[in-house]
Each structure stands twice: as structure tokens, then as C-alpha cells.
Amino acid sequence: MTTTAAAPPEPATDAPPAPRRVLRVRLVTALVIVIALAGAGGLAFHRVFAFGDLVPVITVAAVAPVVLVALLSWPRRRTWPLWISVLATAAAWTLIAGLTLFHGDFTVVGGALRDSWKGTLTSLLPAPGRPELLVLPHALVWLAAFGGAELAVRTETKAAPALPAVAVFCVALLLGVNGPGSNLPVAAGLAGLVGALTIVRSGGRPLWLIAGLPAAAAIGLLGAAVGPYLPMRGEAYDPRATVKAPPPQQRDSISPLDRVSAWLQTPDQQMFTVRADAPEDWRLAVLDRFDGVTWTSGARFVPAGSRIPEDPRVHRTRVVQRFTVQELPGVWVPAADRPRTVQGLAVATDPGSGVLTAGRPLRSGQAYTVTSMVPDYDAARLADAQPARDAEAQAASGLPESPGTTAKTAEVPAFRRLAQAITKDQDTAFQRAAKLADYLRTAARYDVTGLPGHTYAQLRYFLGTSKRGTSEQFATAYAVLARSIGLPARVVVGFRPGVGGNGSWQVRSGDVLVWPEVAFAEIGWVPFFPTPEETGASKKPDSVPAGETQQKLEAAQKSAAAHKKDNGGSGKHGAPAPKAPARPAHKTSPTPPWVYGVAAVPLLPAAYLAGVLIVPVLRRRRRRGGATPAARITGAWEQTREALGAVGLPAVTALTAHEVAGFGAERVPGAEAHLRPLADLVNRSRYAATPPGPDTAEAAWRHTEEIRRLVRRTAGLRRRLARRLHPRSLRPR
Amino acid sequence: MTAEIHGASDADALAGRFAQLFGALAGNIERVIRGKRENVELALLCLLSEGHLLLEDVPGVGKTTLARTLAASVDARWTRIQFTPDLLPSDVTGVSIFNQSNNRFEFHPGPIFANIVVADEINRGSPKTQSALLEVMEERRVTVDGQPHLVPRPFMVIATQNPVDMDGTYPLPEAQLDRFLMKISMGYPDHASEVAVLAGTPTGPLIDQLPKVAGGADIKNMIDFAGRIHVAPPLYDYLVQVVAMTRGHPDIRLGASPRASLALLRAVRVRAAAAGRSFAVPEDVKGLAAHVIAHRLMLTPEAELRGRTATDLVAEALSQVPVPQSTGV
Numbered sequence A: 001m002t003t004t005a006a007a008p009p010e011p012a013t014d015a016p017p018a019p020r021r022v023l024r025v026r027l028v029t030a031l032v033i034v035i036a037l038a039g040a041g042g043l044a045f046h047r048v049f050a051f052g053d054l055v056p057v058i059t060v061a062a063v064a065p066v067v068l069v070a071l072l073s074w075p076r077r078r079t080w081p082l083w084i085s086v087l088a089t090a091a092a093w094t095l096i097a098g099l100t101l102f103h104g105d106f107t108v109v110g111g112a113l114r115d116s117w118k119g120t121l122t123s124l125l126p127a128p129g130r131p132e133l134l135v136l137p138h139a140l141v142w143l144a145a146f147g148g149a150e151l152a153v154r155t156e157t158k159a160a161p162a163l164p165a166v167a168v169f170c171v172a173l174l175l176g177v178n179g180p181g182s183n184l185p186v187a188a189g190l191a192g193l194v195g196a197l198t199i200v201r202s203g204g205r206p207l208w209l210i211a212g213l214p215a216a217a218a219i220g221l222l223g224a225a226v227g228p229y230l231p232m233r234g235e236a237y238d239p240r241a242t243v244k245a246p247p248p249q250q251r252d253s254i255s256p257l258d259r260v261s262a263w264l265q266t267p268d269q270q271m272f273t274v275r276a277d278a279p280e281d282w283r284l285a286v287l288d289r290f291d292g293v294t295w296t297s298g299a300r301f302v303p304a305g306s307r308i309p310e311d312p313r314v315h316r317t318r319v320v321q322r323f324t325v326q327e328l329p330g331v332w333v334p335a336a337d338r339p340r341t342v343q344g345l346a347v348a349t350d351p352g353s354g355v356l357t358a359g360r361p362l363r364s365g366q367a368y369t370v371t372s373m374v375p376d377y378d379a380a381r382l383a384d385a386q387p388a389r390d391a392e393a394q395a396a397s398g399l400p401e402s403p404g405t406t407a408k409t410a411e412v413p414a415f416r417r418l419a420q421a422i423t424k425d426q427d428t429a430f431q432r433a434a435k436l437a438d439y440l441r442t443a444a445r446y447d448v449t450g451l452p453g454h455t456y457a458q459l460r461y462f463l464g465t466s467k468r469g470t471s472e473q474f475a476t477a478y479a480v481l482a483r484s485i486g487l488p489a490r491v492v493v494g495f496r497p498g499v500g501g502n503g504s505w506q507v508r509s510g511d512v513l514v515w516p517e518v519a520f521a522e523i524g525w526v527p528f529f530p531t532p533e534e535t536g537a538s539k540k541p542d543s544v545p546a547g548e549t550q551q552k553l554e555a556a557q558k559s560a561a562a563h564k565k566d567n568g569g570s571g572k573h574g575a576p577a578p579k580a581p582a583r584p585a586h587k588t589s590p591t592p593p594w595v596y597g598v599a600a601v602p603l604l605p606a607a608y609l610a611g612v613l614i615v616p617v618l619r620r621r622r623r624r625g626g627a628t629p630a631a632r633i634t635g636a637w638e639q640t641r642e643a644l645g646a647v648g649l650p651a652v653t654a655l656t657a658h659e660v661a662g663f664g665a666e667r668v669p670g671a672e673a674h675l676r677p678l679a680d681l682v683n684r685s686r687y688a689a690t691p692p693g694p695d696t697a698e699a700a701w702r703h704t705e706e707i708r709r710l711v712r713r714t715a716g717l718r719r720r721l722a723r724r725l726h727p728r729s730l731r732p733r
Numbered sequence B: 001m002t003a004e005i006h007g008a009s010d011a012d013a014l015a016g017r018f019a020q021l022f023g024a025l026a027g028n029i030e031r032v033i034r035g036k037r038e039n040v041e042l043a044l045l046c047l048l049s050e051g052h053l054l055l056e057d058v059p060g061v062g063k064t065t066l067a068r069t070l071a072a073s074v075d076a077r078w079t080r081i082q083f084t085p086d087l088l089p090s091d092v093t094g095v096s097i098f099n100q101s102n103n104r105f106e107f108h109p110g111p112i113f114a115n116i117v118v119a120d121e122i123n124r125g126s127p128k129t130q131s132a133l134l135e136v137m138e139e140r141r142v143t144v145d146g147q148p149h150l151v152p153r154p155f156m157v158i159a160t161q162n163p164v165d166m167d168g169t170y171p172l173p174e175a176q177l178d179r180f181l182m183k184i185s186m187g188y189p190d191h192a193s194e195v196a197v198l199a200g201t202p203t204g205p206l207i208d209q210l211p212k213v214a215g216g217a218d219i220k221n222m223i224d225f226a227g228r229i230h231v232a233p234p235l236y237d238y239l240v241q242v243v244a245m246t247r248g249h250p251d252i253r254l255g256a257s258p259r260a261s262l263a264l265l266r267a268v269r270v271r272a273a274a275a276g277r278s279f280a281v282p283e284d285v286k287g288l289a290a291h292v293i294a295h296r297l298m299l300t301p302e303a304e305l306r307g308r309t310a311t312d313l314v315a316e317a318l319s320q321v322p323v324p325q326s327t328g329v
Helices: A020-047 A051-073 A082-100 A106-121 A131-154 A160-175 A184-201 A206-229 A256-265 A379-384 A391-395 A411-422 A429-443 A456-466 A471-484 A548-566 A593-624 A629-647 A657-667 A672-687 A694-715 A717-725 B010-030 B037-048 B063-073 B089-093 B127-139 B191-200 B216-227 B233-245 B258-274 B282-296 B301-305 B310-320
Strands: A270-276 A282-287 A302-304 A315-325 A339-343 A347-349 A356-358 A367-376 A489-495 A498-501 A504-508 A512-520 A524-527 B053-056 B078-082 B094-099 B104-109 B116-120 B141-144 B147-150 B156-161 B182-184 B252-254
Touching: A020 A051, A020 A131, A020 A160, A020 A184, A051 A082, A051 A131, A082 A106, A082 A131, A106 A131, A131 A160, A160 A184, A184 A206, A256 A282, A256 A471, A256 A489, A256 A512, A367 A548, A379 A429, A379 A548, A411 A429, A411 A456, A411 A471, A429 A471, A429 A512, A429 A548, A456 A471, A471 A489, A471 A512, A524 A548, A593 A629, A593 A717, A629 A657, A629 A672, A629 A694, A629 A717, A657 A672, A657 A694, A657 B282, A672 A694, A672 B233, A694 A717, B010 B037, B010 B063, B010 B216, B010 B258, B037 B053, B037 B063, B037 B156, B037 B182, B037 B216, B037 B258, B053 B063, B063 B078, B063 B116, B063 B156, B089 B094, B089 B127, B089 B141, B094 B141, B104 B147, B127 B141, B127 B156, B182 B282, B216 B258, B233 B258, B233 B282, B233 B310, B258 B282, B282 B310
Parallel strands: B053 B156, B053 B182, B078 B116, B116 B156
Antiparallel strands: A270 A315, A270 A504, A282 A489, A302 A347, A315 A367, A339 A367, A347 A356, A489 A512, A498 A504, A512 A524, B094 B104, B141 B147
């Protein structure tokens, strides 16, 4: 791009210069395509932001700078210097971004733009459609539109105006790795638009345009159709992996676990209502850190848009829930496991547990819709499950001494002895986990008047003496016992489905339920329900005792435990079972080689066809664009020799230029008038003392084009096609 | 040369004038030697390359006439030596005779002291006489009684020999063959040319009546200009490859010498200038290689028995050596 004033470009063709009106039409068309290109590049951000949030921003950012560039250059015969255009577009961007995104607060524009990268990279995809994040695609698309328009106005390059949009597409591609949806349609559109731009900018004849535009669109569609079937290996590079995750945050001053006892004491407090496809346990918080006294959350909450990442380890059933908050305090947002989309409420989520929190405490009357993919558990898989050993599970495995004590506490060995005694006859990890739940259900009794709390001492009292408590004690005691024998465990605070039916449930404070979860490899966190059936005042006659998933899970757990016993497992207590966990073929087995073989059958011919069609074009382009006139003349000669191959020119290197010309003159009527002068030019460029000039190179290519035309006429379609499709066309003569 | 070739220099203009004069000389000779344009041009190439020409063919096809016509077209001194077995070296080079008036030996130059020397039926001279030509053909000087005597410039020996009637002849030794730039055969004229020869007799132009197209100074200038013709580095490489191909060929007992490479280069330069170019191209090498190299090669007896000729082998070398594809500038 030149930085000085320049006249509007005129296409360099052999034909006489096109009329000014035609040039204007071409330029306007190119600018419209630049707008579409910038918009298409920006649309690739749809994996980063929700489509609805993105489209208005992209539209403004794609159109405004192009219009500005056109206005700056249009009325004049010579365009303004570039620096004026740059200043104008910078001012315009600040103005429009400030007005449209920040509602007139221009002071935050710069800071928001500076922090938008990090904000986007630390948000779950799709990122929330907040102005401080949307400013990033706005600025990038603006830059792409501005750069493309300037290139279109100031240069004669054919496809260069598309480069900024392609760059934006690449950035969006990077930021949107692992985002929802696919960018293949966008890539196809982009490819088609680049083709259209090239055709328009090359100043071809209308016939060319008529044939070329559908061809460009067809190339784009072909890429979109074939792309998904290409066998790609390896994980996509995700820049988020290089960004330091935010530290664990204390989301609420009072742990939900500490509220359980109080809620059970006043069980009729109306927390929220749910309209849902099926009754489920509504999860509120997951607490996976235990210091001997309190359970806390180690969740690293990150801002999320409407979509939350999926846990791919188990089958899922879709459940849509509509929550209306009543008296539920705090920032924890109830939802069935595992929420996938949230609408109506800005939330942050912990990708590990899927727990949702709101930025501010929930208000009465607030409503939101959650779509969850509820896990389905398979008894066979559960039977073979082994304890997880990943970092998340390791963090949920420790049983530390109580804070403030210096001496070793006696509770932990006592818990371990008890747990080992309970599970001594169990062969597998899953059986031990299930046995612990069985033991607690039968050995203790549900009693809301039991001693509240969940410290080591209180749990020892609960297990050894009182044997009465609420789900708070059952769940935390289970978690401590499980951890003592090496099972990674955590506790979840939530609610039972509530009172009601026909798709609508009222959830009260008395429906609060705490349950433990144990992490198994390849399966994830599996809930257990060690709390016995509730009795007493807090139990409503029409309340749903357990969610559908809980019921299915308990049945699967019983089946898994029985299944293993029937098969006579031989694992030792406390040691991993000898049998490796069965891995479902549809999830993790590698693609069999024959699949690639079958896929290659249609792909190889397609790739070959693409190669023989594209490689000669690229070769010609390389020859045409040689760095020096001598190189371009050599390129013209090589192109001519290649063309004469269609009429039988042997591929020998011992022929001089005039010998080749003589051969061509004999075989191609009318070609001698171009072959002889071209041979002279070639000889001069190779052997004369003075190097040739650019005009000589142009003259050489004019002869080459004429020769090519004459050869095409002489050789005939069939022969040319056979030659083009021959593998020889992949390499230069 | 087309008008679209940009970057044409002064050298191209001079080359154009060279080509013009070359064409005029060839045209003048063609007035007598009908239908043999190629041979005429080759003879002129020899003259302007400061080389010597061996014309070998049957009697009566115009060998001597070509030599005489060439000499007559140039305003330069020419002589003719008819070689016979009793011709003595001194008959060629000249002798020192005692001058009684001043009591000194005076050198009387022989017929070799001319710009163009026609050595007719050279293979009939004795080896001793033939060898008298060795020094003057290569070094352009004659040594008599220890005194060197330079021959004039330009200097060219046009020798003829008859390959058919070999009785009483002395074939030229390899050393002497190597000193001839080219060896060409006249061949019979085609029908039309022969008819034209007959129709022009006796009123056609006689050799003695031909105009002098160029003077000795013109020829010297042309020789000097041809020496400045640009040869790109890849072309040197190509030329050497062609010559070297003859040295390792299984059918060749004795390949071309470096003198052959030098001779070919000189001829290539003149051919380029004669075509109006200020630079040489591979076509020049290909066009002259057989004429310059073939007579210097000695084939194995087996190859000769198979009917192979030196010209065939040179053509084979040319068909195998790749033409340089990249610019040498």
C-alpha cells in the first residue's frame, strides 16, 4: 500500500483501458465485497459470542469504515493521503464504539479494548455479550474493513483487500477453538467472497464474471462439504490453555452447607419454583475442599455466556428447566446437572463442576431457563469403574488435620478403620463406595434435630454416638469415610425436586439435600445418596422424594454392585481391581484404520483432481510473477513449452529456443509469428549482456498467451483434457 | 531482430552493420557459387574467425572457385599454390638469396605471404611441404634461416583436397587437420542451381570481374568486433560440455582438443555477429559444432565398420547436452 496520494487504480490488462464508469462500478462492487468479507471474518466470532450479540456489532463495524473510506476518496480524482484516512477512521471508531457499545462513555473505550483480549480468553464460550468483550470483534472487524477498503482503493492487487478479513477470521478461529458450532460455513463463505473479489478486481469480461462467481461459490461449497470428512489428527491449539486461570473465588460469605441446618429447621420457606421436563435434584453448590472444619468450594468461576462446556464422559439426557426465584438467598444458582445453556441470567460457571453463580445475590421474582444434559449411568460401566486419579480427584482426596492443631488428630485413623471395616468384603472401588452409602443409610437415622455441623469431632460423634442427623451429616460423613480409604469425594448442596407434579414443582427450604459424589475414571463424579428416607415434619406427603436421575442411579448402583458379586471379583481391599475398566467403544476407541481406508477411496481421487487442476494454475501464477523481468521471460518460455507439450513437444532439455519454436511452428498453424519473437526474447534475456526490461517480459507473456490460445485451438478439448488430467501436469516440464 | 526487444544497445547496432556487410559478402560470392549459401557463409565465418578452411570434395564441384571467389570479393592479396609431390617447402614459404650487390642474403617471400592463400589439392604435397604450413597456420609467421617473417592480417588458408583419387596423395596428419577451423564439403548443386550456372555461362559474372565488397581494413574491423561479442557464462559451460562429450565417447578414439573449443568459440562469436546479435546463443554452438569438431575426431575401427561418422557423433552429443535454462547475466 502506498502512503502517498495515488490515482484510483486501473486494471492492468492487455485490453485497452476500461471506461471510467466501468472502473467505478468495479470499485463499488469490490467495496461491497470487502464489507461482506469483513462481516464474514467477524462472523467467525460466533463460536466466541452468541450470534444475536454479535451480528449488530459486526454489521456496524464492517459497513462504517468502508463507507468512510469511500467518502474520503470518492468525490476526488485523487485519494487523500493515507495518514488522513487512518486518523479519520480511528476517530470514527472511537465515536461509534463509544456510542453503540458504551452508550456514550468514551472514557472506558480504550481500557475495554486493552482488556478485551484477556477477558475473552478467560471467559467460557460463548462469552457473555458484554460491551467490554464485544469491543474486540468490533475493533478487529473495523480494522479489517478499513484495511480492505484502503487496499481496494489504493492498490491494483486482486485479492489483497481480502487479507485483513482472512486475518480476522484466523484470530476468531483461534479464540473460538472449542466454542459451539462450526466455522466451516463461514470459511466457505469467505473463500467464495475472496474468489468473487479476485474476479471483480481482475477486470474480467462479463462472461468471466457469470462463470467465475458461481465457480467461486462452488469452490467454497466444496470446501464446506468436504472439509468435515478430512481425516484430521491432533488437538486444536487452544490459546486459553496458555492463559492463567483466575484463582478460586469465595462467591458467598455463607457456605450453603452452613445454611442446611437452618433451612431444615424452617422447612416451609419457599425457595424457588421450577417448571421442567422431569423432576431432578437441583444442584446449588459443590464443595470439594475440606480442612477438617469447613467444606469450601475450590471452583474457578469464569464468566460464561449462554452456553456452558459439556462434560463429555457420560451419556446425557436433555432436561429444560424454568426457575423462578422466591426466597433463595445468595449467589448460587440452582440447576440440574449438567447445565449447558442458561438464558435470562448472567452467570459465571466452574467448568469442573458445572456449578453456576450469579454476579449478584438472587432476587425474588428473578427467572431464568436452564437446559441441562442430565447424566445417564450404565451399571456395567459403574461396576468396572476405578477411582479417578486426575488433578481434580487428587484435590478431593485429602483428609488434613484440623486447622490450628499441631498434634496428629485421632479422628482420621478412626474414620479409616471404620471405612475399612465397612468395606472389607467389597472387591471393587465402586462396591466400596456403594457399601459406604448402604452402611450410612442403615446405621444412622434421619433426624433434623440431630447435632448440626460437619467437623471431624461432630462427624465422629454422629458416626459413633448419636447416629442421627440430616443429609448434611450423612453426606459429609460419607465423604470423609470415602476419602479415608482413597476414594476421591466431595459434597453437593442442592434440593430435592420439590412438591408438585405435571411439570411444575415448588421447592422449599425443607427440600434441601446434601449428597456426596465420588470421582471415577472415565465416568466422572457419581452421586451417592447415603441419607435415609426422610420422616417427620419437614416431609410433605406430595413431595417427590428423589429426582429421576437419582432413582435411575440408585438402581444402576445396586445392579452394578450385584453384577460384580455375581462375577466373583477378586480385587483386594483398598487396592485397585485387577480388571481394567471397560471403555465404551463409541466414546474412546480409536477410529479403525479401515475407516480411513474407506474415506480415502473418494478423497484420493478428489485430491488428485484438485491437484491436477490447481497445480498448473499455481505454477503459471508463479512463473508470471517472477521477481525479475528475466525470470518472468523464463517463466513465459516454460509456460510455452508446457503448452506445446499438448501438440507433442518432447520433454527434452537439449532443444534450443529456436528449435522449440521451429517445432511449434510446424505443429501449430499461425504460431510462428509468436514463437520466433518469443524465442528471440528468451535468448536475449538469457544470453545478452544487458538484462531485459519489464516491457520485454510483458511482451513475452503476450506471445505466450497467444501461443496458448493457438495451441488450445489446435490440440482440441479431448487431448488437452487428457493432458491436464495426466499426473505429468503436477510437475513442470 | 524485432522492434519489441527493449534494451538494445550500441553493440546491437554495430552487430547490425556487421550482419549487413556479411550479407553483402555472401551475396557477392553467391553470384558465382550458386545454391551453396551455407558453404559460402561458413567460408566467410572462417575468414572472420581468423581460421582456415579445408574444402574436401570430388573434383568439379567448385572448391577452388569458392576459394578464388572469396579472395576476389575482398580487397586483399590472394595467392594460389598448387600442391604436387615435388613442391618444396621453400616454394611455399620463400627463400633467402645472396645479393651480390650488397653482399647480403635477402628474403624472397613465397606465396604464403598473402591475405588469402588457396592451397589447391593440399594432400598431393609431400608431408615435408605440408608441415611447412603448420607454423604459419597457427602462429601466422614463417621462420627462414632463423628469422621470423609475419604474414599479413587477415590471413586465411583455404585448402582443397580430393577424397576419391587417393593414389599418390599424403593424407593430412591430425596435427594439421586440427589447425583447420572447419572442414566442409561442397556437394553437388541442386538442379535449379546447376541450371542457373549453365544459363549464366559464358555471360555470367567472371571471378575477376566481381566487385570488391570489403577491404582488408573492413575485414580486420569485423574480426575485432566479433571478438567482442558477449558470451554468457552458461554458454561457455554448454560449449565445453559439447566438446567434452566427444572425449569420453566409446566410438571415438581421439576426441576434440581444447583448440577445438577455442575455435568453436571464435566461430560462434562470428556467427552471432553475422546474425545481427551482440551476444551468442546455443543455436550458434549447435549450428557450427559439426563443422568445427567433426574433422578433428578419430573414430574407432569398430565405429567406422558400423558406418558411424564423426558428424553423427557430434550430433549425438548435441542431442544429449542440455541447453542452459537460466540467465547468465
